[in-house]
Each structure stands twice: as C-alpha cells, then as structure tokens.
Amino acid sequence: MSSTAEIMARCQGLFEDLNYSDARAWKAKVPGRKVVGFLPVYVPLEMVHAAGCLPLGIFGGGDQLEVIHGDAYYQSYICRIPRSTIELGVTGRLDFVDGMLFPFVCDVIRNLSGIWKMMFPNVWTKFFDTPQNFDSSIGGTYYVHELQELREGLENLTGRKITDDDLRRSIKLYNENRRLIREVYAFRAREPWRAPTSEVYVIMRAGLMMEVEEHNQILRDYMDAAAREDRPQRDNVRVAIYGSFCEQPPLNLIKSVEMAGCYVVDDDYSLVNRFLTEDVPTDGDPLAALAETYLKHSVETSCKYVPKEEDKGKFHVESVRKSGAEGVIYATPSFCDPALLDRPMIAHRLTEAGIPHINFKYAENSGQMQPIREQAGTFADSLKLWS
Amino acid sequence: MSEAIKEKSMLLQKDMISRNYEAITSKHETGRKVASTFVPGNLNELLMCFDIVNNLPEINAIQNGMRKVSGNYILEAEKHGHSEDVCTYVKADIGMMGKGNIAPNGKPFPNPDVLLLSYTGCYTFMKWFELLREQYKCPTLMLHVPYEGDGHSTKNMRDYIVKQLKEVVIPGLEQVSGVKFDIDRLRQYLKNSAKAEDGLVWCLEQGKIKPSPIDAYFGGVYYIGPMFTAFRGTPESIVYYEELMKEVQARIDNKLGPVTPDGTPFNDQKYRLVVEGPPNWTNFREFWKMFYDEGAVVVASSYTKVGGMYDLGFRHDPDHPLETLADYCLGCYTNRNLPTRVDILAKYVEEYEADGLLINSIKSCNSFSAGQLMIMKEVEKRTGKPGAFIESDLVDPRYFSAANIKNRLESYFQMIEQKRRGTGKAA
Ligand code: SF4
Ligand code: SF4
Numbered sequence: 001m002s003s004t005a006e007i008m009a010r011c012q013g014l015f016e017d018l019n020y021s022d023a024r025a026w027k028a029k030v031p032g033r034k035v036v037g038f039l040p041v042y043v044p045l046e047m048v049h050a051a052g053c054l055p056l057g058i059f060g061g062g063d064q065l066e067v068i069h070g071d072a073y074y075q076s077y078i079c080r081i082p083r084s085t086i087e088l089g090v091t092g093r094l095d096f097v098d099g100m101l102f103p104f105v106c107d108v109i110r111n112l113s114g115i116w117k118m119m120f121p122n123v124w125t126k127f128f129d130t131p132q133n134f135d136s137s138i139g140g141t142y143y144v145h146e147l148q149e150l151r152e153g154l155e156n157l158t159g160r161k162i163t164d165d166d167l168r169r170s171i172k173l174y175n176e177n178r179r180l181i182r183e184v185y186a187f188r189a190r191e192p193w194r195a196p197t198s199e200v201y202v203i204m205r206a207g208l209m210m211e212v213e214e215h216n217q218i219l220r221d222y223m224d225a226a227a228r229e230d231r232p233q234r235d236n237v238r239v240a241i242y243g244s245f246c247e248q249p250p251l252n253l254i255k256s257v258e259m260a261g262c263y264v265v266d267d268d269y270s271l272v273n274r275f276l277t278e279d280v281p282t283d284g285d286p287l288a289a290l291a292e293t294y295l296k297h298s299v300e301t302s303c304k305y306v307p308k309e310e311d312k313g314k315f316h317v318e319s320v321r322k323s324g325a326e327g328v329i330y331a332t333p334s335f336c337d338p339a340l341l342d343r344p345m346i347a348h349r350l351t352e353a354g355i356p357h358i359n360f361k362y363a364e365n366s367g368q369m370q371p372i373r374e375q376a377g378t379f380a381d382s383l384k385l386w387s
Numbered sequence: 388m389s390e391a392i393k394e395k396s397m398l399l400q401k402d403m404i405s406r407n408y409e410a411i412t413s414k415h416e417t418g419r420k421v422a423s424t425f426v427p428g429n430l431n432e433l434l435m436c437f438d439i440v441n442n443l444p445e446i447n448a449i450q451n452g453m454r455k456v457s458g459n460y461i462l463e464a465e466k467h468g469h470s471e472d473v474c475t476y477v478k479a480d481i482g483m484m485g486k487g488n489i490a491p492n493g494k495p496f497p498n499p500d501v502l503l504l505s506y507t508g509c510y511t512f513m514k515w516f517e518l519l520r521e522q523y524k525c526p527t528l529m530l531h532v533p534y535e536g537d538g539h540s541t542k543n544m545r546d547y548i549v550k551q552l553k554e555v556v557i558p559g560l561e562q563v564s565g566v567k568f569d570i571d572r573l574r575q576y577l578k579n580s581a582k583a584e585d586g587l588v589w590c591l592e593q594g595k596i597k598p599s600p601i602d603a604y605f606g607g608v609y610y611i612g613p614m615f616t617a618f619r620g621t622p623e624s625i626v627y628y629e630e631l632m633k634e635v636q637a638r639i640d641n642k643l644g645p646v647t648p649d650g651t652p653f654n655d656q657k658y659r660l661v662v663e664g665p666p667n668w669t670n671f672r673e674f675w676k677m678f679y680d681e682g683a684v685v686v687a688s689s690y691t692k693v694g695g696m697y698d699l700g701f702r703h704d705p706d707h708p709l710e711t712l713a714d715y716c717l718g719c720y721t722n723r724n725l726p727t728r729v730d731i732l733a734k735y736v737e738e739y740e741a742d743g744l745l746i747n748s749i750k751s752c753n754s755f756s757a758g759q760l761m762i763m764k765e766v767e768k769r770t771g772k773p774g775a776f777i778e779s780d781l782v783d784p785r786y787f788s789a790a791n792i793k794n795r796l797e798s799y800f801q802m803i804e805q806k807r808r809g810t811g812k813a814a
Binding site: 072073074075077078082102104106107108110111112113114115117118119126127128129131132133135137138139141142145146149302305306307309312334335336337338340341342343344345347348361 | 750
C-alpha cells in the first residue's frame with residue numbers, strides 16, 4: 001500500500017519534468033506509438049486514448065522554465081502560456097510529440113494553433129472546436145461531425161482505424177477516471193486537511209501526463225492513503241478558487257493560499273479531467289454520446305457561452321454550496337480575456353448569493369507570493385469574522 | 388475628424404450614419420426595433436428583412452474614440468470592476484452606459500430589443516454580449532461561427548451556421564419584430580450587397596496604381612464604412628460606392644494621391660506599405676499625419692477586411708441566401724487561421740508592390756494581436772521586404788505614445804531606404 005508521500009513523489013516528478021521523460025519512455029517502449037499533446041481547457045481525451053495514443057497535457061512552462069525565445073513571439077500584454085508553450089517547442093522539449101490539439105479556449109490559443117502549424121509543419125496540429133449552441137440537433141450534429149474529423153485525423157496519424165468498440169472501452173476508462181476525480185474532490189471538500197490542494201492539484205496535473213489506467217489506480221491509492229494518515233486539522237477557512245482554468249498558477253501560489261489559512265475546497269484548475277460532469281453513455285453511438293454529454297452535462301466556464309442570462313454564474317454558486325466553501329477567490333492569469341471579462345458577471349452572482357469574494361491576478365511564473373499571502377490571509381480573517 | 392476636408396462620398400456617408408443614429412434614437416417614436424450586433428459577420432441584410440435597425444457597439448466605441456470621450460468611459464468601466472487588461476471596445480461601451488448612454492447625435496441610446504451575437508473571428512464578442520445581456524435583459528441570439536482552424540471552411544461548419552440561422556436567428560428575429568421572414572426580400576438585399584461589394588473591391592484595388600489614388604488604411608476606414616455597418620444591402624450603399632469610384636477614377640486620371648485630412652492631395656509618395664491590425668482611433672488624425680508627412684501611403688491593409696474579404700472573390704449570392712450568409716461569416720479576416728493571414732499579407736506586399744509590412748499591434752485585441760510577431764517574421768521571410776512593429780490601442784488614449792510611434796516609423800523608413808540601396812547595388 002502506498003503512502004501519500006510515495007504517491008506524491010511519483011506525481012511531483014511527472015509534474016516537474018519539462019522534458020517529459022515518462023511520455024518519451026512510453027513512446028519508446030512500443031514502436032509506432034504516438035503522443036498527442038493538448039492545451040487547456042477541453043478535448044475528449046478518450047478519443048486520443050482510443051487511437052492508441054498518449055494524451056499529454058501541455059500546460060505551459062510553469063515557474064521553472066526560463067522563457068528566452070518565447071518572448072520574441074508575444075507582446076508584453078499577452079498572457080504567459082503561449083510564450084512558454086512556444087519555448088517548450090523551440091527548445092526541443094516537445095520534439096517527440098506527434099500531434100497537438102488546440103481547443104476552443106480563446107483567441108490566443110486559437111492563433112497559437114496556426115503558429116504551431118507554421119513552426120512545426122511535421123506535427124499534426126488541430127484546432128479543436130466545440131459548439132456554443134447546445135441544442136442536440138444543431139450544436140450536437142455539428143459536434144458529432146467535428147468528433148468524426150478528429151477521429152479521422154488521429155487515424156491518419158496512427159495508420160489504424162478507431163472502432164466504436166475502441167472508443168467505448170476508452171470512454172469507460174475515462175468515466176472511471178472522472179468518477180474517481182469527483183470522489184477525490186468530494187473527499188477534499190469533506191476533509192480538506194487530509195487532502196490539501198497542493199497535493200490534489202499535482203496529482204491531477206500528473207494524471208494528464210500518464211496513462212489513464214495508472215492515474216485511476218493513483219487516485220484510489222491516494223484516497224486510501226490520505227484517509228489513513230493522521231493529519232492535523234487547522235482552523236482554516238474554506239474557499240473555492242475560480243478563474244484559473246487555462247494558464248495555471250505556480251504551485252507556490254496554491255501553497256501560499258493554504259499557508260495563509262485557506263483550505264481550497266473547490267477549483268477550476270486543469271479542468272479537462274472533469275469537464276464532463278456525468279458518465280458518457282457506453283451504449284449506442286459513442287460520438288453521439290460524447291457530444292450529448294458535452295452539450296448537457298459539462299461545467300460552466302468562461303470558454304463556454306451561457307445561453308440564458310439567469311444561468312450565468314449559477315454553476316459557480318452551486319459548486320460553492322456543494323463544496324461548502326465560505327468564500328471565493330477569483331484568481332486569473334494576467335491578460336486573460338475570458339476570465340477577466342467574466343469576472344464582473346461572476347462577481348455579481350456571488351454577491352447576490354451572499355458569497356464573499358476577492359480577486360487577484362497571477363502569471364504562471366509569478367515569484368513574489370507575499371502580496372498573495374497577505375490578500376488571502378486578510379480574506380481568511382474576514383471570513384472568520386463574518387461567520 | 389470634424390475639421391477634416393470632406394469629399395462628396397464622405398459627406399454621403401456622414402449623412403447615412405447620422406440617419407442611422409436618428410433611426411436608433413427615435414425608436415420609441417417610430418416603433419422600430421433595434422438590434423445590437425457586431426461588425427465582423429454582421430447580418431445586416433437579414434436584419435433589414437425584419438425592419439430592425441442595426442446598432443453596432445464597436446462603431447460607437449470608434450465614434451467615442453474619435454470624439455475623445457472613450458478615455459473617460461474606459462475609466463468608468465474600470466471603476467466598476469472591469470480589468471485594465473481587457474478589450475477597450477468593451478469598456479468604452481460599458482462605460483458609456485454608465486455615463487448616460489448618449490449617442491453621437493446627443494440623444495440617449497434606447498435599450499436594444501435584441502442582441503444578435505454574431506460570433507465571428509473574435510472570442511471577446513461572446514463575453515461582451517453576455518455583459519450587455521446582463522445589463523439589458525433582452526433576448527440574445529447567438530450565432531456561433533466556427534473558426535477556420537485548418538485554413539478553410541467545411542461543409543459541416545456551413546451547415547451548422549445555416550441551421551442556426553434557420554432555427555435560432557430567423558425565428559428569434561421574427562419574434563422580436565413581429566415581421567414574417569420573406570426570403571425574396573433577403574435576396575433583393577443580397578443583390579444590392581453584391582453590387583456595392585464590387586464597388587468596394589474596385590476602389591481598394593486601385594492601391595496597385597502608382598501613385599496610389601487611395602490610402603487603404605486611414606482612407607480605407609471610410610471606404611469600408613457603408614459595407615461593414617448598417618448599410619450593406621441598401622440602395623444607398625450602391626450610390627455611395629458609385630460616388631467613391633468616380634472620385635478615385637478622377638484622381639487616377641489626374642495622377643493624384645488620396646486627399647489627406649489637411650485637404651491636399653498626397654502625391655509625393657515615397658513609401659508604399661501594407662498595414663496589418665486596426666488603427667488607433669483616439670489620435671487618428673495625428674497618426675495618419677505621421678505617415679503622409681514622411682511620404683508613406685498605405686496601399687493595402689487587413690483591417691479593411693474584418694467585415695468581409697471581398698477582394699478574395701467573395702460576393703453575397705442571392706441565389707443561396709442563407710448559405711451565402713454562412714460563407715460570409717466564415718470568411719472574415721480574423722476568422723482565418725494564422726498561416727492564411729500570412730498568405731494574404733504576403734500576397735498584398737507582392738501584388739501591391741509594397742516596400743513592406745507594418746503591423747500596428749493593438750493592446751486590446753488578442754484576436755488580431757496574438758501571433759502578429761510571427762506573422763511579421765513570416766511575411767518578411769517570404770517577400771524579402773522588411774517589416775516593422777508599432778504598438779497602440781484602439782480607444783484607450785493611455786496607450787498612444789506619439790513619440791514612440793514616430794521614432795519607430797522613422798527607423799522603418801530608413802530601413803526601407805537601406806534595403807533599396809542594397810538591392811540597387813546588387814542589381
Ligand atoms: S490564459 Fe486566458 S488569455 Fe491566455 S491563453 Fe489561456 S484563456 Fe487565453
Ligand atoms: S478583441 Fe479585437 S476583434 Fe474582439 S472586440 Fe475587441 S477589438 Fe474587436
């Protein structure tokens with residue numbers, strides 16, 4: 001039986017490794033294997049898995065990568081993630097990656113897909129679009145075709161067909177993955193001192209760099225180990241962090257928020273692994289099943305249109321209630337249009353619901369944590385006072 | 388720009404714009420319905436089928452920029468929690484509401500009856516209209532236009548748009564307006580559009596002539612006005628382009644350049660540029676002057692294509708009314724992927740015999756700006772012509788640094804000179 005320390009050692013190693021040694025080793029193990037990178041926020045990982053490829057989460061360079069070349073591609077008023085992703089590319093760290101998926105997130109990621117096409121013409125590069133019309137017969141029909149196009153792209157890459165049964169098998173594994181992730185999140189919300197976010201986050205990130213089967217086992221082991229271990233409960237407040245769905249904060253930021261007296265009981269970090277909130281049906285047409293689940297059972301995030309005004313921010317309010325958070329930290333990357341344009345609307349809804357909130361901005365390579373610690377600390381104090 | 392010398396076409400356009408503002412602000416008296424919608428991918432012909440007046444928040448932001456009031460509106464929006472990092476068109480619009488929502492004709496803007504969110508080529512549109520919807524609580528019709536990630540549109544994308552038009556947009560507009568959709572009416576408007584589009588393309592292509600009888604960026608902003616805003620599909624827009632064509636032809640006949648805001652023809656053209664990116668509006672005249680003072684004329688630009696790339700051959704097609712609207716939306720400049728934008732700009736540099744590509748990078752606008760440095764490098768590589776990069780903002784006066792831009796332009800023109808001398812020697 002593994003301890004949390006052992007699990008964390010494995011996950012931390014993966015999370016920190018910007019040479020992606022594990023994914024390289026995975027690829028080298030069997031001739032012909034392909035690795036397909038993907039950027040935040042959502043792509044159907046089961047499709048990549050069904051193609052026999054390793055889906056590899058590329059979440060920028062974090063705070064450990066010195067960006068030298070990437071800055072020559074982006075003006076100062078654009079967020080960090082595209083430039084550090086380019087840095088990963090031009091320094092050869094992604095030279096084993098055979099395909100790259102750029103999802104529907106914002107204009108920056110969208111345009112980055114074109115840059116990738118020009119810079120790495122030998123990599124299969126695809127902008128993956130998800131519908132903003134949520135009617136099955138309109139957005140659903142469109143999406144099924146887009147999924148079919150993705151399927152064909154992957155088939156071309158690997159030279160082998162993806163059957164419906166392949167897909168169903170993968171969907172099952174990812175359903176299991178999502179279920180376990182929901183359990184970990186629920187466990188953390190119940191007993192956050194046993195499952196601090198600085199750990200949960202790393203496990204989730206590492207999970208997007210390994211085979212899903214292994215991640216499923218890690219999630220089970222972690223819950224067992226964390227439940228067994230005796231960890232002191234502190235007088236912390238419970239907060240949810242939203243706005244961090246794309247460029248990720250440095251791990252130190254998460255630790256700083258915790259050290260400032262906050263248990264993070266909900267978040268939208270690396271959202272891809274729980275973007276779909278319910279199981280994808282494994283009977284019937286798998287593409288239709290994926291489409292329908294996306295349309296009807298996926299999270300609200302700034303990268304998705306909310307068709308009804310009254311529903312805007314509802315997801316956040318409900319998640320706050322469900323996780324028992326006492327307040328919200330809306331933490332966004334600097335220059336992140338989707339998150340920052342959403343911020344006032346989400347803030348209004350939180351206020352209406354009587355949920356206290358603060359906001360701040362970060363960059364993936366933010367080094368100075370003092371101001372964040374102070375802000376989070378003051379927020380924690382005020383939450384204690386109000387409650 | 389009120390003090391600028393106006394040509395007849397400009398006066399015509401001014402009149403069209405003020406009549407449209409009148410139509411918007413008098414909605415309570417006339418009972419007409421008003422839609423807010425965006426420039427790229429706008430469905431003016433369709434709105435006309437429902438007698439709906441078209442109000443474009445981007446154009447209002449531009450107007451406010453030119454009238455130098457946008458700065459205050461932006462501050463107002465920031466005061467209410469809008470980030471300093473986001474698109475200033477949005478903040479100028481939201482801030483204007485906070486300050487009484489007064490239209491350029493001095494009368495208050497009425498609340499829109501419908502928000503037609505034509506999601507084309509820019510992500511911010513979606514958030515912008517979610518923000519407006521929060522304010523106005525009016526029906527919002529979303530038309531999602533997929534991005535041409537692989538450099539071309541597909542049947543699936545087109546079908547998706549047509550289906551949204553049929554099942555969401557048209558029924559929604561019928562409901563708001565109480566007018567039944569008549570496809571023949573749409574065909575007639577589309578026919579008008581195609582005719583006006585011919586006129587626009589002819590004018591823009593005269594930039595190939597030396598000296599160029601047009602400025603395809605600063606002057607081009609006026610040329611595209613009727614086509615990109617509330618007038619595409621109207622008989623007035625055809626008349627406008629007929630007039631404009633006459634003016635351009637007269638300049639060609641007399642070997643004259645475009646008329647600058649000072650009222651003089653700009654004939655001494657030393658440098659021919661292709662420009663990528665929107666202009667700055669708060670200091671528009673000063674910005675333009677920096678170019679013609681140095682003898683630089685813009686012969687082609689990408690900004691004049693945000694509302695449709697007619698020069699690449701697209702025309703609204705009355706025989707396929709809904710499909711043509713889909714194709715139009717798909718083909719707007721910022722809905723095309725980066726490699727395609729490079730192709731287009733490199734082609735402009737070559738076909739218009741330009742000295743190089745100048746990029747005006749807009750702090751606000753990720754849709755245009757994210758990737759422009761790569762675009763510049765690629766176009767330089769392909770054409771062998773030097774590129775240059777300047778930075779400003781659309782309507783936020785805080786980000787217009789005249790001295791900086793002037794310096795950069797001067798160095799750029801020196802670079803072009805050097806290049807010419809170098810090529811001269813080599814030849
Ligand atoms: S951080 Fe925000 S602006 Fe930057 S790429 Fe991600 S979603 Fe886009
Ligand atoms: S981001 Fe650019 S294209 Fe989008 S609304 Fe703002 S200025 Fe227009």
